[in-house]
Amino acid sequence: MxxxxxxxxxxxxxxxxxxxxxxxxxxxxxxxxxxxxxxxxxxxxxxxxxxxxxxxxxxxxxxxxxxxxxxxxxxxxxxxxxxxxxxxxxxxxxxxxTGNTSLGVTLLAHLLREATARLGADWDVEIVEMHHRHKVDAPSGTALLLGEAAARGRGIVLAEHSERGRDGHTGARRPGAIGFASLRGGTVAGEHSVILAGEDERLILSHHAENRxxxxxxxxxxxxxxxxxxxxxxxxxxxxxx
CATH class of the missing domain: 3.40.50.720 (NAD(P)-binding Rossmann-like Domain)
Known part of the structure; x- marks a missing residue:
């Protein structure tokens, strides 16, 4: 061993x-x-x-x-x-x-990379994550991992297309942006959803951690x-x- x-x-x-x-x-x-x-x-x-x-x-x-x-x-x-x-x-x-050692999240990132490589840039990407009240960093490492997967699928650099912390009169969403939203509360071990929003349809890929x-x-x-x-x-x- x-x-x-x-x-x-x-x-x-x-x-x-x-x-x-x-x-x-x-x-x-x-x-x-x-x-x-x-x-x-x-x-x-x-x-x-x-x-x-x-x-x-x-x-x-x-x-x-x-x-x-x-x-x-x-x-x-x-x-x-x-x-x-x-x-x-x-x-x-x-x-x-890695930002996440879950085998399920690893596969989710792979599926997301494949999806963004095949869907057009007109499909908006939004990543929503929720964790327990004690987590100190945001977005989570997993959310960033998923953002990198989406960016690689599109052949772009995440840092140049990331949108975070929208508040106030922000204007319209930038074309090709990858958005992040972070929620904190309770004892949530980790929940992540990636919303791929196209014209008249949405694809949602999610992972829910039930236990550490x-x-x-x-x-x-x-x-x-x-x-x-x-x-x-x-x-x-x-x-x-x-």
């Missing part, structure tokens, strides 16, 4: 992954939270799973490189500098970065998949061979 080390072990996802490992008989190498010794954890692990914070990412990547082991990054709220650090680390070790276990299940599967891979940057679509 693979020895999986959890960074951010006291967070919601960290605890869910630890429980999943125990239920399935996998080997938990250990866990660290804020201020913990990540390098020591990496030395005793076959793969690291990081659900901590963007501010800790660089040290976590250094730990994976130092131990020569893969790392799965599920931390959301990453900025361009973080992605550059991931690209650099991926030259030395296998790195899988599904994300833990996907993270464990992806972490095991990473072991033995050559250095490089991977995504959940590689795990499903999409």
């Amino acid at each position: 693979a020895r999986i080390g959890i960074i951010g072990s006291e967070g919601r996802m960290g605890r869910a992954i630890a429980a999943m490992l125990a239920d399935d008989g996998h080997d938990l190498a250990g866990g660290v939270d804020r201020g913990g010794d990540v390098a020591r954890l990496a030395d005793g692990s076959d793969v690291l799973v990081d659900f901590s914070s963007p501010g800790a990412l660089q040290d976590n990547l250094y730990a994976a490189i130092g131990a020569g082991i893969p790392i799965l990054i599920g931390t959301t709220g990453l900025e361009e500098s973080h992605h550059q650090a991931i690209d650099h680390a991926a030259r030395a070790v296998p790195v899988l970065q 276990r599904l994300f833990a299940r996907g993270a464990v599967r992806a972490a095991q998949w990473l072991i033995g891979r050559p250095p490089g940057r991977y995504g959940m679509e590689d795990v499903l061979e999409l």
Whole structure:
């Protein structure tokens, strides 16, 4: 069994992954939270799973490189500098970065990319997401993942076509825009819907997370998949061979 080390072990996802490992008989190498010794954890692990914070990412990547082991990054709220650090680390070790470890969301993104590649640019794309009241970033990492899938299907750059936080007299919707709306409340684990609105018809693709276990299940599967891979940057679509 693979020895999986959890960074951010006291967070919601960290605890869910630890429980999943125990239920399935996998080997938990250990866990660290804020201020913990990540390098020591990496030395005793076959793969690291990081659900901590963007501010800790660089040290976590250094730990994976130092131990020569893969790392799965599920931390959301990453900025361009973080992605550059991931690209650099991926030259030395296998790195899988994703905004969502759900296998269902991974397939949803694939279907969305296929849909936007085939439907014309006159079909408007709106992404609506809802999460629990404690979530600190918006749009969610999953919403951005879906936005990137829609943009790739159209052959455009998401940052140049994204519309967020509409309020007041905004004017008409920009042609080709990809819109985002974020809702927060209660204990919602995660709900995402992509509305493709054309002339006289709408196509809605949705995913509803009923329990955090599904994300833990996907993270464990992806972490095991990473072991033995050559250095490089991977995504959940590689795990499903999409």
